[in-house]
Amino acid sequence: MAVQSVEAPADVREQALPGYAVAAIREDGRWRCTRLDPDALVDLDTAITELRALRSTGAVLGLLDVDDEFFVLLRPGPGGVALMVSDAVAALDYDVAADVLDLLRVELPPEDDAIDAPPWPEGDLGILADLGLPADELEVLAGEVELYPDEQLAAIGRRCGFAEALAEVVDAR
Template sequence: MWAVTEHKNHRYAVAVTRRDDRWHCTRLDRTALTGLDEAIIAVRGDGTSGTVYGFFNADEAFFLVLRSTPAGTGLLLSDARAVHRHTLAAQVLDVLGTEAPDEDAPGPQPAGDLGIVADLGLSATGMQAVLDRPGALPHDQLLTIAERCGFAAEFERVRR
């Protein structure tokens, strides 16, 4: 489903976990979008000892998927060109050790782990297809990821 939707809420953060064979999505405070430390703290804040994912939509400029496990944190930034306008994007690129692309670089410039949700059913190749979709807004891309991983209904319920 590749619908482009109109959004009233262009800035949100949602934590996603799987417990007792059910998806659990929790709306995070918008302060989680102010910086990478705040995002990591917010995602880990639900007390889950296993894997927790954070899905962040930053004003439809880019999205961030954060995967927190006891072993560490994985990151995927949908468009590294956002580094020129957003602190969160700049901090993600810094942690990844990735150079910022030119602001005028053509097309989205993803950075990080394309296989970040492979264990949920969306491979790196599938993620690249989501990112390559012309004209898709970050919310549409996050919803597509949620659909392909099986938690779209719960995700949409809490992100509103």
């Protein structure tokens, strides 16, 4: 499901969070990765804007490892942007996760219920299906609570074919 970007309020940006924001771009059958602005970890609109600026004839995918707590996948397209957050409960504590749910028009259960709930992914689980990672496998990977988000994103990179390019960018930070 593609959704449209919304302008982030000026007060959304806070101090940079640990983690990384990377774009994976596939052109002519080859993947390359590039770092996104660290503000993408706290401001979803920054990530969307940067990804749209990377115009490509192939796939463009955003990968956000936010504070070693959860990850976000973004994939811009002509009709908007497809989004997936690995842990919807993170929206209680992180603006970028709340922004994902807002764009998806998904509401969290009451805070008392959500805090005790196990993490669950939300959004377009088929976001990578055409790149080799079916929705059911992405759901299982997102639910692996023993893995940190960077490990989950590395597994996604391996499955889709951009693991080496991702590792080069992440290791260089």
